[in-house]
Amino acid sequence: MREDVESIVGPLGFFRAKTEAIIKLSDQLVQKFNGEVPSRLVDLVSLPGVGRKTANVVLGNAFGVPGITVDTHFGRMVRRFGWTTLEDPIKVEAVVGELIPRKEWTALSHVLIFHGRRICHAKKPACGACPVAAWCPSYGVGETEPEAAATLVKTGPPR
Numbered sequence: 001m002r003e004d005v006e007s008i009v010g011p012l013g014f015f016r017a018k019t020e021a022i023i024k025l026s027d028q029l030v031q032k033f034n035g036e037v038p039s040r041l042v043d044l045v046s047l048p049g050v051g052r053k054t055a056n057v058v059l060g061n062a063f064g065v066p067g068i069t070v071d072t073h074f075g076r077m078v079r080r081f082g083w084t085t086l087e088d089p090i091k092v093e094a095v096v097g098e099l100i101p102r103k104e105w106t107a108l109s110h111v112l113i114f115h116g117r118r119i120c121h122a123k124k125p126a127c128g129a130c131p132v133a134a135w136c137p138s139y140g141v142g143e144t145e146p147e148a149a150a151t152l153v154k155t156g157p158p159r
């Protein structure tokens, strides 16, 4: 059983810790939820290794319940867009929830996280290659020269 899980998550790195977490989580799903992934936030966050961020991803994608996923990328993006200056993920979630219609929350989370991973990095944002530069109040925090900026864009699989 352990070997089966390890063979699946092996390519991801930290596979022993991930295997351990998956086995614990699976055990709790069977013990507490009859082997089904629960569809309520309160139940999801009661599972080992599942925080509010992960729970919102599951709710949005598996159950169609709109959710805002405030990870490091999302938080940085909304601060660079000037939507908030807050750092606390729960407060950021509340502020963005007031600004954006609920039906857009899940898609917004994916788009901003993708943009943060690919173009608007924490240390070297590629402003000169950014498709939303014209609307971004933080344009210029990173490289603005287009050719140099294009070299900063990450095109591989997300990490």
Ligand code: SF4
Binding pocket: 080, 119, 120, 121, 125, 126, 127, 130, 131, 132, 133, 136, 137, 138, 139, 140, 141, 142
């Ligand atoms: S213009 Fe620069 S700071 Fe603004 S979103 Fe694009 S990469 Fe980020």
